[in-house]
Amino acid sequence: MKTRNLNQLVVSEIGAGCMSISANYGPPADRAQGIGVIRAAHEAGVTFFDTAEVYGPHTSEDLVGEALAPFRDEVLIASKFGFDIENGFVLNSRPEHIRAVIEGSLRRLRTDHIDLYYQHRVDPNVPIEDVAGMVRDLIAEGKVLHFGLSEPSASTIRRAHSVQPVAAVQTEYSVMERSPESNGVLAACEELGIGFVPWGPVGMGYLTGTMDGGTQLDLDTDLRTTFERFAPAALAANLPVVELLRNVAEQKGATPSQIALAWLLAQKPWIVPIPGTRNPAHLAENLGALQVALTAEDLREIDQGFEAITIQGDRMNAMQMGLVDQSV
Secondary structure, three states: OOEEEEOOEEEEOOOEEOHHHHOOEOOOOOHHHHHHHHHHHHHOOOOEEEOOOOOOOOHHHHHHHHHHHHHHHHOEEEEEEOEEHHHOOEEOOOHHHHHHHHHHHHHHOOOOOEEEEEEOOOOOOOOHHHHHHHHHHHHHOOOEEEEEEEOOOHHHHHHHHHHOOEEEEEEEOEOOEOHHHHOOHHHHHHHHOOEEEEEOOOHHHHHHOOOOOOOOOOOOOEHHHHOHHHOHHHHHHOHHHHHHHHHHHHHHOOOHHHHHHHHHHHHOOOEOOOOEOOOHHHHHHHHHHHHOOOOHHHHHHHHHHHHOOOOOOOOOOHHHHOOOOOOO
16 A cells, blocks of 8 residues: 655555444444454555544544554544534534543544544634644644644635644545635645545545435435435436546446546545445445556546536535635
8 A cells, every 4th residue: 555645644545434334324334344344444554544523423433443453553543523512513622622522532542642633623713723722732742643624714724734734634525526626725735735635535425326316315314315415306417427437437447436536546646535434345446446547638538527517416414514614
């Protein structure tokens, strides 16, 4: 497995998103299955594992902690703070809250440090300089090694970075979700030497080519059922983007998922996608993207084809989009 740099943090070219094993995309997986797929990722060379306090809540961190405990010193764990779970899941990045919740994350993760600690969502009620200062203190204490931001604006990135260097920014980014290209976030990362970690790199599962207008998701446990992009009409209307990937995949002897991941890897050398799965076969498929070489002509074909497609539906629901930092 080759490595990439997120600022000073050296990680595997592809990481493992662990959220969907425990929460949000249907019922939680059997614990043994979840531990098995995380350990299989490690055996395949993945060194970068992503979780968060709010996933479950708490159950994802606990699963990741147990799965990685036997080889903790061989892997890098990213987790996130920023929600007040005890008081209705509202945003809370007050410094005293960060200091309190990291102790629970460390305990669940069975470790004495978190390699990359992200603010999960920017809290408009707390100056980002105060957040960065608190994380700087935790770094000085050895409880955190690197600072990250999730779904920030370009201006927030710059303000935070001036207080404590930001190693990585995490935002949804994929062939079908291009907002970081136009909102200044990717440009700010490049300017400041910050790594970029796309979540949803295969369109939250859509770019696998296994969904269409008739796809039924679990209304009780799958958060995607509340997203416009996963309404039946949008699932049907957005199939041209899947067909675009499928056409390239057929030329390469690959799958649409692998083309989607290879496209991200080809954008910048400091981009590290974190596809998530609970299925060992899907894990192998995701890692197979590392063997897919897209030429400049392939990339032009994908981008030119995408220009002719209008993606239907917002990427998340109104409440979730309201938590995305759009400050200027």
